[in-house]
Amino acid sequence: MKLVYFAWVRERVGRTDEDLDLPDGIATVADLVRWLKGRGEEYAYAFENEAIVRAAIDHVHVKPDAPVLGAREIAFFPPMTGG
Amino acid sequence: MTSTIRIQAEGFEIAAEAAALTTGRADIGAVIAFTGLCRDEGGRLSALELEHYPGMAEAELARIAAQAEERWPLMGLTIIHRFGKIAPGEEIVLVLTASAHRRAAFEAAEFLMDYLKTHAPFWKREHLKDGTVGAWVEAKSGDDLAAERWA
Numbered sequence: 001m002k003l004v005y006f007a008w009v010r011e012r013v014g015r016t017d018e019d020l021d022l023p024d025g026i027a028t029v030a031d032l033v034r035w036l037k038g039r040g041e042e043y044a045y046a047f048e049n050e051a052i053v054r055a056a057i058d059h060v061h062v063k064p065d066a067p068v069l070g071a072r073e074i075a076f077f078p079p080m081t082g083g
Numbered sequence: 084m085t086s087t088i089r090i091q092a093e094g095f096e097i098a099a100e101a102a103a104l105t106t107g108r109a110d111i112g113a114v115i116a117f118t119g120l121c122r123d124e125g126g127r128l129s130a131l132e133l134e135h136y137p138g139m140a141e142a143e144l145a146r147i148a149a150q151a152e153e154r155w156p157l158m159g160l161t162i163i164h165r166f167g168k169i170a171p172g173e174e175i176v177l178v179l180t181a182s183a184h185r186r187a188a189f190e191a192a193e194f195l196m197d198y199l200k201t202h203a204p205f206w207k208r209e210h211l212k213d214g215t216v217g218a219w220v221e222a223k224s225g226d227d228l229a230a231e232r233w234a
Contacts, residue, residue: 004136006134006136006204006206007134007206007208007219008219056136056139056204059136059138059139059142059143060139060142061143061202075136075139075204077136077204077206078206078219078222079201079221079222080200080201080202080203080204080205080206080222081200081205081206081207081219081220081221081222082133082135082164082175082176082199082200082203082204082205082206082207083119083164083175083176083196083199083200083203083205
C-alpha cells in the first residue's frame with residue numbers, strides 16, 4: 001500500500017511517500033497509525049498527537065475508524081492552512 | 084454551469100478571469116470576487132510557501148464546488164489556488180461566483196472560501212526576512228467554526 005505524507009508530517013517521518021506491506025490485523029486508519037508508531041521514532045514523533053494528524057484514502061478525507069481494505073493510497077497530513 | 088478549477092504556481096489576473104465567466108452572456112447579474120493575498124505579518128515574512136497534495140487538491144476543490152452548485156443557483160464559478168513560494172502582496176487564491184442576483188453569489192463565495200480553508204489539502208509555511216525558513220502556519224479554530232456554520 002502506498003503511504004504519502006505532507007507538510008510537517010512529511011518532515012517528521014523523513015520521507016514523502018513509501019510502499020509498505022501491511023501485516024494482518026490492520027483494519028482501520030487508527031490501526032495503521034498505531035502500527036506505524038511502533039516502526040520507529042520518526043513515526044512516533046509524527047503521530048505523537050494522533051488527534052491532530054488528518055488522513056485521506058484515495059484523495060478523500062476520512063476519519064480514524066475508516067477501513068483501509070482496498071485503499072490504493074493513504075495520506076497523512078496536518079490540518080489544512082490554504083486559502 | 085461554467086466551472087473552472089485550477090491549481091498553479093503562476094499568478095492570475097482577476098479581470099481576465101471575471102471576463103471569462105461573463106463574456107457573451109446577458110443573464111448574469113452579479114459576480115463576486117474574493118482574492119486572498121500574502122501578508123508580510125508586520126514585516127516579518129519574505130514569503131509564504133504553499134505545499135499541496137496533487138490530485139487530491141483538485142478533487143477536493145471539485146467536490147466543494149459541486150456542493151456550492153447544489154446549494155445556490157450559480158451561473159459560473161472559478162477557483163484558482165497557487166502553490167510554491169509567494170511574496171507578500173501577491174495573490175494566493177481567487178474565488179469567483181456568478182449568479183443572476185447578488186445574494187447567491189455572495190453566500191456561495193463565502194461558503195467556498197470557508198470550505199476551501201478547512202478542507203482543501205494546502206499547507207502554508209513561513210519564510211522569514213532574515214533568510215531562514217520559519218514555522219508551518221497553524222490552523223485556526225475560527226476557520227473550523229466558519230465552515231461548520233454551513234452544515
